[in-house]
Every structure is written in C-alpha cells, then in structure tokens.
Amino acid sequence: MHRTALVKRQTAETELVVEIDLDEYNDPLINSSIPFFDHMLDQLAKHSGFALRVEGTGDTEIDTHHLIEDTGIVLGRALNQALDKRIGIVRYASINLVFDEAMIRGAIDISGRPYFDGNLDVDGDIEGFPLEVLPEFFRAFTDQAKLTLHLDQLKPANKHHLAEASFKCLAKLLKAAVKIEGKDIPSTKGTLTD
Numbered sequence: 001m002h003r004t005a006l007v008k009r010q011t012a013e014t015e016l017v018v019e020i021d022l023d024e025y026n027d028p029l030i031n032s033s034i035p036f037f038d039h040m041l042d043q044l045a046k047h048s049g050f051a052l053r054v055e056g057t058g059d060t061e062i063d064t065h066h067l068i069e070d071t072g073i074v075l076g077r078a079l080n081q082a083l084d085k086r087i088g089i090v091r092y093a094s095i096n097l098v099f100d101e102a103m104i105r106g107a108i109d110i111s112g113r114p115y116f117d118g119n120l121d122v123d124g125d126i127e128g129f130p131l132e133v134l135p136e137f138f139r140a141f142t143d144q145a146k147l148t149l150h151l152d153q154l155k156p157a158n159k160h161h162l163a164e165a166s167f168k169c170l171a172k173l174l175k176a177a178v179k180i181e182g183k184d185i186p187s188t189k190g191t192l193t194d
C-alpha cells in the first residue's frame with residue numbers, strides 16, 4: 001500500500017494544496033506562483049523520488065514570505081500524514097550534498113520531535129525568493145513533519161547554488177530516511193509520533 005496524503009490549507013494570506021506519494025514517482029506538478037520556488041520544489045520532488053503536487057497562491061504582492069513559509073507548513077503536514085505511524089522506516093540519514101562550490105552537510109532523524117538547525121547564509125534575494133525565508137521554510141516544514149533536520153553550509157556559495165543544494169540535500173535525506181526496511185517502529189520508546 002502506498003503512503004499518500006492530500007492536504008489543503010486556506011488562510012486570509014495563502015491557499016495551498018499538497019499531494020504526495022512516498023512510494024511512487026511521477027513528473028512533479030508544481031505551481032507555487034513563484035518561479036524560483038517552483039524550481040526548488042521541482043528539485044525536492046525529483047531527488048526524493050516522491051510523486052509531488054504543490055499548488056499555491058497568496059498575497060505575494062505584499063511579500064513572497066507568507067506563501068513560501070506556508071508551503072513548508074503544508075508540505076510538512078502532508079509528509080507527516082503520509083508517514084502515519086512510521087512503521088519500519090529507516091529513520092536516520094546523513095549526506096554531504098555538493099553543487100559546484102556549494103556544499104551542504106545534512107542530517108535527518110524522522111523522530112517525532114520537530115527541530116531545525118542550520119547555518120545557511122541568508123543574505124540576498126533571487127527573483128522574489130529572499131534567501132532569509134530558507135530557514136523559515138525548513139523550520140515550518142520540520143515543525144509540521146515532526147522530524148529533526150540539520151542543514152549546515154560548509155563553504156561560501158553562490159545564492160542559487162546554495163538554495164538549490166539545500167533543497168536537493170533535504171530531498172536525498174528524505175528519500176533515504178522514509179524507506180521501509182523493517183516491520184516495527186524503530187524506537188525503544190515505541191512511538192515516533194508522540
């Protein structure tokens with residue numbers, strides 16, 4: 001049985017739909033209304049191997065911050081829902097992800113405990129994608145997905161490469177950590193959701 005979820009969220013600021021299948025890959029269906037963010041979400045879909053649909057609209061005439069952060073919330077909810085009780089998952093993964101001069105050291109624990117830590121250089125803006133939303137996106141995502149994520153930038157990097165390496169790193173971490181390798185919940189506590 002495939003692990004899937006469909007999550008919708010509407011507020012006065014944004015409206016989002018995320019659909020995910022952890023056990024099947026399809027061409028990504030991404031339309032966040034922010035082109036560079038679409039490029040990032042395409043990376044997330046492609047390199048995680050998940051079937052992913054993200055549709056978003058919002059008050060981007062004010063700032064793209066709301067929509068990008070809220071996408072993290074809804075993506076996190078969808079992942080949490082698809083993982084259900086997290087039975088049999090690998091749980092942990094770590095990787096150094098390089099993109100030319102950019103290098104991100106990432107580690108994940110699908111632990112049930114929301115935690116994000118990282119030292120990403122957040123100066124600057126790429127076509128309506130302010131880099132300062134990167135940690136906001138990852139924090140919103142980990143809060144809702146109930147997992148621990150560390151993304152550390154090891155070297156100075158071009159902004160586009162840095163953002164893209166971060167999303168690719170998250171994708172590869174998720175791909176490895178959600179794989180099923182057993183039949184029980186990989187925790188001596190007996191739960192990864194509480």
Ligand SMILES: [Mn+2]
Pocket residue numbers: 039160164
């Ligand atoms: Mn690119």
